[in-house]
Amino acid sequence: MESDLKNITSFVGQSYGPWSVLSIKTIVGKGLSLSSSMDIVKDISVEKSENTNWVLKGFTSNLRYTNRPEKIVLDQQPSVLGKPENTFAAFIPIKKNAEWWLLTQDERRKIMAENSKHIEIGTKYLSAISRQLFHSRDIGEEFDFLTWFEFSPNNRERFDELIFLLRKTEEWKYVEREVDVRLKKK
Amino acid sequence: MESDLKNITSFVGQSYGPWSVLSIKTIVGKGLSLSSSMDIVKDISVEKSENTNWVLKGFTSNLRYTNRPEKIVLDQQPSVLGKPENTFAAFIPIKKNAEWWLLTQDERRKIMAENSKHIEIGTKYLSAISRQLFHSRDIGEEFDFLTWFEFSPNNRERFDELIFLLRKTEEWKYVEREVDVRLKKK
Numbered sequence: 236m237e238s239d240l241k242n243i244t245s246f247v248g249q250s251y252g253p254w255s256v257l258s259i260k261t262i263v264g265k266g267l268s269l270s271s272s273m274d275i276v277k278d279i280s281v282e283k284s285e286n287t288n289w290v291l292k293g294f295t296s297n298l299r300y301t302n303r304p305e306k307i308v309l310d311q312q313p314s315v316l317g318k319p320e321n322t323f324a325a326f327i328p329i330k331k332n333a334e335w336w337l338l339t340q341d342e343r344r345k346i347m348a349e350n351s352k353h354i355e356i357g358t359k360y361l362s363a364i365s366r367q368l369f370h371s372r373d374i375g376e377e378f379d380f381l382t383w384f385e386f387s388p389n390n391r392e393r394f395d396e397l398i399f400l401l402r403k404t405e406e407w408k409y410v411e412r413e414v415d416v417r418l419k420k421k
Numbered sequence: 422m423e424s425d426l427k428n429i430t431s432f433v434g435q436s437y438g439p440w441s442v443l444s445i446k447t448i449v450g451k452g453l454s455l456s457s458s459m460d461i462v463k464d465i466s467v468e469k470s471e472n473t474n475w476v477l478k479g480f481t482s483n484l485r486y487t488n489r490p491e492k493i494v495l496d497q498q499p500s501v502l503g504k505p506e507n508t509f510a511a512f513i514p515i516k517k518n519a520e521w522w523l524l525t526q527d528e529r530r531k532i533m534a535e536n537s538k539h540i541e542i543g544t545k546y547l548s549a550i551s552r553q554l555f556h557s558r559d560i561g562e563e564f565d566f567l568t569w570f571e572f573s574p575n576n577r578e579r580f581d582e583l584i585f586l587l588r589k590t591e592e593w594k595y596v597e598r599e600v601d602v603r604l605k606k607k
Contacts (some may be wrong), residue, residue, distance in 0.1 A: 240465065240478065241561025279426065292426065296559045298483060301510070302527040341488040346527075373482045373556065375427025 242295065243279040244369055246326060248288040250271075254324060254418040263282070263334060264330065264412030266307065273418060275383075279410040280406060293381040294370025305354050311401055312361040321365060321385035323346035326416040328371075328378035335409035336372075338401050360397045378412065428481065429465040430555055431514060432567060434458075434474040440510060442606040445566050448588070450516065450598030459512065459567075459604060477514055479555025479567040489542050498547040507551060507571035511580060512602040514557075514564035521560075521595035538592035548582045549576040564598065 248256070248267065250276030259267055270288040301309065335343070347353045357366075365385045372379035386394050387410045398415075402405060434442070434453065438460030445453055454475040469476045487495065521529070533539045542554075551571045558565035572580050584601075587593060 240429075242559065243561075245424075290422055294559045297522055299526055301525055301527045306525050336483055336542065339489045339492050340485055340530075341525075370559065373428060373480045418455075 245281040257417040260415045262413035293371040315347040320387045322420040328381040330412035331409045332411040350408035431467040443603040446601045448599035479557040500551045506573045508606040511570040512603040513568045516598035517595045518597040533593035
């Protein structure tokens with residue numbers, strides 16, 4: 236029976252689809268199997284089959300950590316996906332460890348915002364890099380978050396810089412699985 | 422095709438199931454159709470059919486507002502569902518308005534914890550009333566939250582008192598739809 240659940244997006248690694256996979260790099264933990272292409276489908280009913288290498292699902296949500304001053308800055312440069320010039324993309328699924336999830340909301344916020352400056356770092360790259368966060372943990376998926384970024388060929392180095400800075404933060408010490416998939420629009 | 426999504430619970434209003442429906446009261450907004458019984462199924466694939474009056478789905482998640490001192494208090498009296506003496510229950514689906522969801526995390530926390538004392542009020546009833554919160558908004562359901570409470574016959578008035586106090590808070594001004602379903606174990 237097909238489910239009627241809405242707001243679930245499936246990222247499907249397979250041999251066809253609008254995105255060519257340039258590389259799949261395991262940063263920490265178990266990797267993802269090789270796949271030549273990827274499709275993004277707003278449909279919960281896509282299942283792993285002999286034609287797919289992996290299917291990862293997530294949903295968009297309200298902002299869970301951002302405060303008002305940060306929100307004002309974010310709203311000044313809204314993230315727009317699908318811009319024609321943004322022909323490069325990165326798909327980075329992440330799983331944080333049990334220790335992270337045992338922290339309370341205020342403790343997680345302190346590590347993210349104050350100690351790691353996650354929001355502050357990200358804000359500097361808003362105009363160059365469009366992004367969308369998908370949540371996976373709550374629906375029992377193997378990753379906690381699926382992060383999706385789009386950028387132009389000129390901004391590939393800017394993106395590498397952003398990711399480099401984020402991986403050095405205190406917050407990233409809680410990441411126990413991370414795979415970095417780079418893609419190019421066909 | 423059946424979905425493999427885990428951690429989704431379905432609350433099913435129908436003519437059979439382990440819980441007898443005692444009453445369905447619309448507190449605000451659109452109600453729910455009458456149903457003589459209810460079942461709770463940890464299965465995403467239950468769909469509305471001619472045999473069901475309604476199917477509401479949600480997932481459990483990490484605590485999104487609680488700070489460490491509050492968590493310590495909560496952990497001292499963990500909520501245990503399914504106690505044999507808790508033969509009465511309440512199922513209260515809630516939808517908050519757009520204004521609530523435009524607030525940032527710190528603003529929602531301030532209204533809940535400081536102005537409304539939601540957590541403080543709830544804490545006083547922990548030993549008498551077991552409860553579990555399910556999230557629905559993120560999966561595109563018609564309600565934002567499904568709240569489930571279990572208590573003994575002796576604690577029915579205590580539960581009414583708890584709900585009365587919560588409905589008087591500033592937080593409840595953001596509730597645009599609420600239905601109060603009372604149940605008894607068969």
